Amino acid sequence: MGLYTTEAVVVGYRDLGEADRILTLFSPERGKIHAVARGVRRPRSPLMAGTQLFSYSKFLLVEGRNLDSISQCELKESFFRIREDLDRMAYGSYFAELLRISTRESEKSEELFRFFMKVLYLLQVWEDLEFMARIFELKLMALQGYTPQLSHCVNCRNDELKEIRFSHALGGILCEKCRGSDEKSVVISRAVLMMMRRMLKGKFEDLAKLKVEDGVKEELKAVLTGFVLHHMERKPRTLRFLDDIAKISHK
Numbered sequence: 512m513g514l515y516t517t518e519a520v521v522v523g524y525r526d527l528g529e530a531d532r533i534l535t536l537f538s539p540e541r542g543k544i545h546a547v548a549r550g551v552r553r554p555r556s557p558l559m560a561g562t563q564l565f566s567y568s569k570f571l572l573v574e575g576r577n578l579d580s581i582s583q584c585e586l587k588e589s590f591f592r593i594r595e596d597l598d599r600m601a602y603g604s605y606f607a608e609l610l611r612i613s614t615r616e617s618e619k620s621e622e623l624f625r626f627f628m629k630v631l632y633l634l635q636v637w638e639d640l641e642f643m644a645r646i647f648e649l650k651l652m653a654l655q656g657y658t659p660q661l662s663h664c665v666n667c668r669n670d671e672l673k674e675i676r677f678s679h680a681l682g683g684i685l686c687e688k689c690r691g692s693d694e695k696s697v698v699i700s701r702a703v704l705m706m707m708r709r710m711l712k713g714k715f716e717d718l719a720k721l722k723v724e725d726g727v728k729e730e731l732k733a734v735l736t737g738f739v740l741h742h743m744e745r746k747p748r749t750l751r752f753l754d755d756i757a758k759i760s761h762k
């Protein structure tokens with residue numbers, strides 16, 4: 512049985528038996544890893560601090576036949592501000608779930624790792640979390656190879672657009688003439704198209720200062736959450752919880 516060390520962020524967990532927990536880690540060198548943390552739910556477990564959701568730690572792991580196990584871990588950044596706040600926790604859980612279901616095991620990606628770490632840093636202080644979620648969805652899809660075509664019609668390359676539609680299935684905008692190529696495409700406003708272009712090109716941290724109107728946010732949600740769901744194997748469980756939170760805060 513081999514030993515290995517890796518830095519990783521905890522992106523998911525489920526309890527196992529009386530005191531154990533199966534963690535989902537995301538590592539720059541090894542991608543997504545499932546590993547058991549034995550006894551972690553016992554008081555004073557040395558593994559407790561470094562294995563909480565969103566903890567970024569250095570892990571010593573033992574390879575197992577079915578599942579690796581965590582031998583030691585050293586906490587580097589706890590991101591406790593996310594776990595302390597219900598809204599930040601809910602959005603963070605959604606981001607982590609999207610990362611989990613859009614990646615395969617052992618598919619390494621330093622770029623994706625750096626992106627997710629940046630998201631966790633920003634999530635501690637970001638004000639408009641709903642808008643942050645839309646940027647996350649768009650940038651995650653782009654990193655996973657599904658950059659939507661936003662500069663011209665995805666079907667005929669026409670860039671003089673009167674009525675603009677977005678097609679989840681075709682992955683981009685459609686002009687009026689081409690609406691028949693995806694009956695499910697939805698009409699979007701010019702403001703939303705402009706905003707999506709900015710979100711795609713802009714740095715995550717620069718977009719934090721933007722003030723986005725509620726109407727634009729609603730449209731962005733229909734377009735981008737729909738786009739993400741189109742590419743996911745299953746619907747994220749955390750999405751319903753987020754919708755409940757949004758309803759409460761909009762009252």
Ligand SMILES: [Zn+2]
Pocket residue numbers: 664665666667668669685686687688689
């Ligand atoms: Zn067209």
